[in-house]
Every structure is written in structure tokens, then in C-alpha cells.
Amino acid sequence: SYVLTQPPSVSVAPGKTARITCGGNNIGSKSVHWYQQKPGQAPVLVIYYDSDRPSGIPERFSGSNSGNTATLTISRVEAGDEADYYCQVWDSSSDHRGYWVFGGGTKLTVL
Amino acid sequence: QVQLVESGGGVVQPGGSLRLSCAASGFTFSSYGMHWVRQAPGKGLEWVAFIRYDGSNKYYADSVKGRFTISRDNSKNTLYLQMNSLRAEDTAVYYCAKDPGVTTSWFDPWGQGTLVTVSS
Numbered sequence: 001s002y003v004l005t006q007p008p009s010v011s012v013a014p015g016k017t018a019r020i021t022c023g024g025n026n027i028g029s030k031s032v033h034w035y036q037q038k039p040g041q042a043p044v045l046v047i048y049y050d051s052d053r054p055s056g057i058p059e060r061f062s063g064s065n066s067g068n069t070a071t072l073t074i075s076r077v078e079a080g081d082e083a084d085y086y087c088q089v090w091d092s093s094s095d096h097r098g099y100w101v102f103g104g105g106t107k108l109t110v111l
Numbered sequence: 112q113v114q115l116v117e118s119g120g121g122v123v124q125p126g127g128s129l130r131l132s133c134a135a136s137g138f139t140f141s142s143y144g145m146h147w148v149r150q151a152p153g154k155g156l157e158w159v160a161f162i163r164y165d166g167s168n169k170y171y172a173d174s175v176k177g178r179f180t181i182s183r184d185n186s187k188n189t190l191y192l193q194m195n196s197l198r199a200e201d202t203a204v205y206y207c208a209k210d211p212g213v214t215t216s217w218f219d220p221w222g223q224g225t226l227v228t229v230s231s
Contacts (some may be wrong), residue, residue: 016217019115030215031215032172033218035156035218037156040218042206042221042222042223042224043156043206043218043221044217044220045217045218045220048211048217048219049215054219081129086155088156088217088218089215089216090214090215090216092215099158099161099170100146100158100161100216100218101158102156102157102158103155103156105155107155
């Protein structure tokens, strides 16, 4: 089954730029989606189709995807951005397992 | 606005059964596929099951195949997850989520979740 690898944690100072990576074999050929989950809350979609933002998501959130790495970038980080972030893809591999796959999650800490 | 409300969670003994429900509102429920996703305490997200808008196709994660059954009642705008032969490792918050209806899909929005605890 397809595996997505995220760093367990990323730390950033307020006002700086945070980059959270999501690694996978030729992930650039897939569409990557990103979720933000704050403690005790349900996940919220922040990026879909690699780089599109749902309505209501600040422009500070952006995404890219190429080769074996997708990246969620959060500019001008605020204290309220502290959360767990998950990448996700839909896997259409031939063995038909794990259709929808999540990365292990990255805890973003705002220093 | 789109709203998803899960219910039915609780404490169940290993080997027991439980049925979760997800009441949907704010969109044409019968036009969209739906998912169940779970999250064990302190762990990451795990996709569990998907059902097409008309119930014609259902897909399951290997970890629940043969034990869980996803279903829907479009007349009641409700999604279900029947969970049998429950194990300790099924302990998790279970979320329902709407599928956008396109290939390479995502989950949006999510319900607030319902906690299932499998313990003797």
C-alpha cells in the first residue's frame, strides 16, 4: 500500500514561514490534500488538489507538489496555526488497498 | 451550511457490536459519497470505509474488512457504520465526512466525531 511520510514535528517563530513536507513515491503524480486539526476538534480541509484553498482558508496557507515531496507552506505564522497537520492522497494502485491514505501527521509548534 | 452529526459511540466489550450513525443536513445527501475515518487516542487519522452516493459500491480498509459494514438511508439523510467483532485496537474517535464526488477525492467537511471504546 502507498505510504506517506511526514516529520513528526515542526517548530516556527511567529511571523515566520512554516513548511511541512509529505513524502511519497512519485507523489507528484497524485493529488495531495491537507488538513489542520486542533486539539479536541475535527480535522479541517486547508488545501486540496495540491494547492487550492477552500473558501474561508487564509491566503497564508499554500501548497505545492513535485517529484517525491508535497509541501504545505504557512506564511506569517500565527499562534492560532498551532495544530496537527495531515497530508492525504487517494491511492489508485492496482492492488486496490488503502484507497484513501493519510500521512502520520506533523505537530506544528509556534514558539 | 453542511452539517454532519455522529452518534452511537460508547463502551463495548471485545467481540461486541456497535452501530454508529451520521445525520447529514445542508446538502443533497443522496448525491454524494460518504466516508468514515477514525483516530485512535493520541494517534493519526485512518480511513475506514466509503460508500457511493447510491450505495452501489462500498470500500473498506483492510483493518476492518469483514467486520464493519457501511450503509446509508438516503430517505433519512443518514450514514451508518455497523461494527462487529470489535477489538481493543478499534478504540477511536469515529468521524463521518463528505466526499466531493470527484476522483482523487478528499474529506470535507467532517463531523465532530463519536468515541468508541472497546474494553472489558
